[in-house]
Amino acid sequence: MNILLDLFLTFAKIGLFTFGGGYAMIAMIENNCVERKQWITHDEMMNVTVIAESTPGPIAINCATFTGFKKAGFIGALVATLGIVVPSFVVIYLISMFLDNFLELTIIANAFKGVKIAVGILILDAAITMIKKMHKKKLPRAIMLCSCVVMLFINIFTWNFSSISLMLIAAAVSLTIFVLNGAPEQKGGAGK
């Protein structure tokens, strides 16, 4: 089969059959791209996962772009990324056409009142999992706590301050502290 078509179909399959986002997809991608098709090696897959953690965006997109690029350059990356996006696009687009009518049914509206509570709990649970995996050092903890408190105030008092600004401040603080500490490897105490 044409490699581009194969890339598209494989990633479309992964996109269509993985629920629950991110980490569930990594397992599917590993199974399809490493074990069955042998498009990339296990080590490369591990590397992308690490890169994905340090770059923004959905992990599945990162993996698809990487694998596509390895196999067939820029076009390959494009085709694989489209493959993973198209199924969820179609599913959500169809849902978006019916959701409003659907919510007018009392029983469905009641169900969604319950679901709303589950979403809050899921987000809180995701945060707790992230905290458990975090470096147990003072600076990250302090940044985490400050961001949490500021974000709570933003939410409670509907302050007009975006979470992106908060992230930029955190990045700047961390970079400043790093530079002020003399950027460890640089000897001779550059520019204090």
Next chain:
Amino acid sequence: MIYLDLFLGFLKVGCFAFGGAYGAIPLIRDVVLSYGWLSDETLTYMIAVSESTPGPIMVNLATYVGSSQTGMLGAIVATLAVVLPSFIIILLVTALLKTALKNKYVQAVLRGLKPCVIGIVLATGIYMVVSNCFGSVSALSANFQAIIITAILVASMFGYKHFKKKKLSPVLLIVLSAVAGMVLYGI
């Protein structure tokens, strides 16, 4: 112009969505609520729908928000915008800048970003759980059904983990919450 707003709004989300889907949710909330594209209610419903349908949650939310604003074209614009940054960054990192992420200054920036994202997600989670149960600051009132459902869901999560030794899947939790909602709000 709405298409430009959708594009720029979701481009911002795509650029700053560190920490996976749940890291992106607070950003999407921010953008969606500040433009007034969806109500907080509808957005929360859509988070649950995105969690229960295939594909990356961020992509699902972008598609839905775009579609709710202007139909197909809006959906395409928002979806492209949310995917574009990670697509470009991975291409750059794999093709050109293999060592960029190991640069110590880039590392220092990331060391600041990651805990900040965790703090933001934590605050969003706390805020959502508390406001579901007790309303907002301007309209405090205990919502008994919500408190009962919260208790049931948390107990099921801990119970499942204790007896089955693994995490209750998000989809199961959502299904359970839907049933609890139908029963408790129905009677």
